[in-house]
Amino acid sequence: xxxxxxxxxxxxxxxxxxxxxxxxxxxxxxxxxxxxxxxxxxxxxxxxxxxxxxxxxxxxxxxxxxxxxxxxxxxxxxxxxxxxxxxxxxxxxxxxxxxxxxxxxxxxxxxxxxxxxxxxxxxxxxxxxxxxxxxxxxxxxxxxxxxxxxxxxxxxxxxxxxxxxxxxxxxxxxxxxxxxxxxxxxxxxxxxxxxxxxxxxxxxxxxxxxxxxxxxxxxxxxxxxxxxxxxxxxxxxxxxxxxxxxxxxxxxx
Amino acid sequence: xxxxxxxxxxxxxxxxxxxxxxxxxxxxxxxxxxxxxxxxxxxxxxxxxxxxxxxxxxxxxxxxxxxxxxxxxxxxxxxxxxxxxxxxxxxxxxxxxxxxxxxxxxxxxxxxxxxxxxxxxxxxxxxxxxxxxxxxxxxxxxxxxxxxxxxxxxxxxxxxxxxxxxxxxxxxxxxxxxxxxxxxxxxxxxxxxxxxxxxxxxxxxxxxxxxxxxxxxxxxxxxxxxxxxxxxxxxxxxxxxxxxxxxxxxxxx
Numbered sequence: 001x002x003x004x005x006x007x008x009x010x011x012x013x014x015x016x017x018x019x020x021x022x023x024x025x026x027x028x029x030x031x032x033x034x035x036x037x038x039x040x041x042x043x044x045x046x047x048x049x050x051x052x053x054x055x056x057x058x059x060x061x062x063x064x065x066x067x068x069x070x071x072x073x074x075x076x077x078x079x080x081x082x083x084x085x086x087x088x089x090x091x092x093x094x095x096x097x098x099x100x101x102x103x104x105x106x107x108x109x110x111x112x113x114x115x116x117x118x119x120x121x122x123x124x125x126x127x128x129x130x131x132x133x134x135x136x137x138x139x140x141x142x143x144x145x146x147x148x149x150x151x152x153x154x155x156x157x158x159x160x161x162x163x164x165x166x167x168x169x170x171x172x173x174x175x176x177x178x179x180x181x182x183x184x185x186x187x188x189x190x191x192x193x194x195x196x197x198x199x200x201x202x203x204x205x206x207x208x209x210x211x212x213x214x215x216x217x218x219x220x221x222x223x224x225x226x227x228x229x230x231x232x233x234x235x236x237x238x239x240x241x242x243x244x245x246x247x248x249x250x251x252x253x
Numbered sequence: 254x255x256x257x258x259x260x261x262x263x264x265x266x267x268x269x270x271x272x273x274x275x276x277x278x279x280x281x282x283x284x285x286x287x288x289x290x291x292x293x294x295x296x297x298x299x300x301x302x303x304x305x306x307x308x309x310x311x312x313x314x315x316x317x318x319x320x321x322x323x324x325x326x327x328x329x330x331x332x333x334x335x336x337x338x339x340x341x342x343x344x345x346x347x348x349x350x351x352x353x354x355x356x357x358x359x360x361x362x363x364x365x366x367x368x369x370x371x372x373x374x375x376x377x378x379x380x381x382x383x384x385x386x387x388x389x390x391x392x393x394x395x396x397x398x399x400x401x402x403x404x405x406x407x408x409x410x411x412x413x414x415x416x417x418x419x420x421x422x423x424x425x426x427x428x429x430x431x432x433x434x435x436x437x438x439x440x441x442x443x444x445x446x447x448x449x450x451x452x453x454x455x456x457x458x459x460x461x462x463x464x465x466x467x468x469x470x471x472x473x474x475x476x477x478x479x480x481x482x483x484x485x486x487x488x489x490x491x492x493x494x495x496x497x498x499x500x501x502x503x504x505x506x
Contacts, residue, residue: 034371035364039292047297054493091473092493111288118287118476220344223371240307240345 013233017205020184046084048218049198052243062139070138073100074145082144083112090119099124131168141173145180166192182206202232218243266486270458273437299337301471302451305496315392323391326353327398335397336365343372352377354411384421394426398433419445435459455485471496
């Protein structure tokens with residue numbers, strides 16, 4: 001295949017932004033028909049998110065002396081991807097700290113937690129309510145709190161308080177898939193304003209209302225049949241990259 | 254952490270080449286103590302192997318019109334990593350074909366096989382004994398036949414015949430971890446001569462006798478404590494790369 005043939009594969013149709021229902025159907029297909037494993041998907045997605053973060057916020061550009069990153073993990077899948085992301089960031093010489101207040105009993109999630117602990121990643125026992133402490137201590141916050149499963153307006157404690165704190169954070173927030181407190185289908189004008197959204201595998205409708213700086217799609221693994229079935233019109237991932245930045249539904253690369 | 258600090262992390266000690274026993278102890282630690290999952294490790298390693306292949310044999314440099322790669326998979330872990338490698342190569346626009354004559358009953362391996370089938374990767378039902386057909390049809394052969402578990406001199410059918418065919422192959426062979434037919438601790442002068450070895454996580458003793466062109470270590474995930482315990486002295490992975498080329502025990506990058 002030569003370059004012009006690869007070039008021909010660029011989609012001319014705009015990238016599809018999935019509804020919550022479509023995203024859930026896609027995930028079910030991946031697990032049931034395409035036989036992807038949960039552990040496998042978490043690893044692919046968490047690794048790709050870490051790679052996207054290194055692209056936008058390389059070590060040398062971080063304002064603090066130490067390359068600190070606060071990763072806030074929720075109890076479900078989004079939080080597990082945050083754990084994998086933190087572990088990968090650690091291996092790229094970032095210094096992640098994890099806040100994971102409600103730990104899942106799922107064995108896969110427990111193992112991901114142990115992997116982080118064994119990589120000497122510190123876990124916070126509480127989130128400072130004095131937000132200036134967060135702004136001063138970290139370069140970035142990774143929001144892996146709530147994902148596609150979260151119901152709009154139904155955020156329970158401790159996550160309601162966490163989101164209230166996150167709303168006041170002045171350093172860049174990077175949201176995995178769905179900014180926490182938003183709905184998959186629509187933003188929450190009262191919610192957080194991330195500087196970056198990393199859509200997992202395909203963007204969700206809420207990202208259409210994203211006004212931050214960087215929108216990436218991460219996770220280059222979707223079988224072509226799935227892409228066709230859901231009419232995703234994904235941008236072409238450059239070379240061997242596992243993530244791609246998009247603007248107005250088109251690749252910026 | 255600034256660049257000079259990263260620079261300080263270069264190991265001055267030579268990279269350790271693990272004996273079979275040490276490599277097995279390391280894997281047991283990863284699974285038992287560090288709680289890595291099998292599915293997770295296969296994905297990390299298979300992806301890293303594919304990335305290493307794209308580095309040495311980029312699409313544009315392949316001699317054939319089609320970017321064909323023959324991936325020969327054995328029944329055990331090496332074969333499963335070959336399946337993941339093939340799937341990742343496919344997503345980088347290579348055209349892998351898989352020969353997987355003895356399929357494992359392990360559910361994880363079965364799922365990895367289905368993922369390849371669903372990515373429209375063709376599976377050969379037999380390996381041509383006329384080796385010229387292989388030389389003409391493919392650019393590369395990935396040897397994922399036998400790994401660390403194989404006992405020297407105990408290769409059974411159909412793999413003895415497969416190795417006999419592979420010995421005559423003139424296109425580059427890329428061996429995952431251990432060239433098939435070699436022992437983890439020593440090469441086999443009567444065996445195949447790969448052009449490239451991709452050591453999984455850490456090199457094995459047999460690679461000291463490797464006379465081919467490229468030796469990579471793939472899989473950037475080993476916790477620092479494990480690296481210390483086994484005195485691995487791994488080369489520093491550049492930036493966010495998941496693989497690194499080494500020569501005489503030192504990184505070439």
